[in-house]
Amino acid sequence: GQNIDQPTEMTATEGAIVQINCTYQTSGFNGLFWYQQHAGEAPTFLSYNVLDGLEEKGRFSSFLSRSKGYSYLLLKELQMKDSASYLCAVRDLDTDKLIFGTGTRLQVFP
Amino acid sequence: ETGVTQSPTHLIKTRGQQVTLRCSSQSGHNTVSWYQQALGQGPQFIFQYYREEENGRGNFPPRFSGLQFPNYSSELNVNALELDDSALYLCASSYNRGRGNEQYFGPGTRLTVT
Numbered sequence: 606g607q608n609i610d611q612p613t614e615m616t617a618t619e620g621a622i623v624q625i626n627c628t629y630q631t632s633g634f635n636g637l638f639w640y641q642q643h644a645g646e647a648p649t650f651l652s653y654n655v656l657d658g659l660e661e662k663g664r665f666s667s668f669l670s671r672s673k674g675y676s677y678l679l680l681k682e683l684q685m686k687d688s689a690s691y692l693c694a695v696r697d698l699d700t701d702k703l704i705f706g707t708g709t710r711l712q713v714f715p
Numbered sequence: 716e717t718g719v720t721q722s723p724t725h726l727i728k729t730r731g732q733q734v735t736l737r738c739s740s741q742s743g744h745n746t747v748s749w750y751q752q753a754l755g756q757g758p759q760f761i762f763q764y765y766r767e768e769e770n771g772r773g774n775f776p777p778r779f780s781g782l783q784f785p786n787y788s789s790e791l792n793v794n795a796l797e798l799d800d801s802a803l804y805l806c807a808s809s810y811n812r813g814r815g816n817e818q819y820f821g822p823g824t825r826l827t828v829t
Contacts, residue, residue, distance in 0.1 A: 647820040692757055700771040705757030
């Protein structure tokens, strides 16, 4: 079966660091994506991991452990504009389709 | 380089009607994937088109159909609309079935079925 789990909601304070976890179970794995989605808008690509380890891109970093079926997105120096939903998606090896979690809604408070 | 575009932005239809949604892929991309996103949920894969042929389909009934044109733009057609079809419909553009790290979404079409 295919299953993506991530927390439903998280809150954090402006300037802080937040880690959003994602665990997955898929029959075939061909990469993991993180997207940011503001309410009423399309998802925006943040990061892509296919090998184990940490990918850093500015204030955002993403980590992958394939053996554990685990990823996290790390957001540093939080800003109010980071309030959004964060979607974890795994690409299926056989079909190339993206399998999404339900998303984590992050609220950043001043 | 133009991004992914979709039309229309919003659409209201009545149950039983048919609808066609359109997507233009990003320059250089030959693959278009369609997703349905219900409120509060993650996107659900409908199908993918690669070089004008369907290349994979999710768990959606046959009344969801599509096609891709020689310029790699794509259409999603939904027949016999049901209330549960109300959702944000997203298309994602990529190259060679998305096997690289590029998978960019269009702004979406919000469909409301009454």
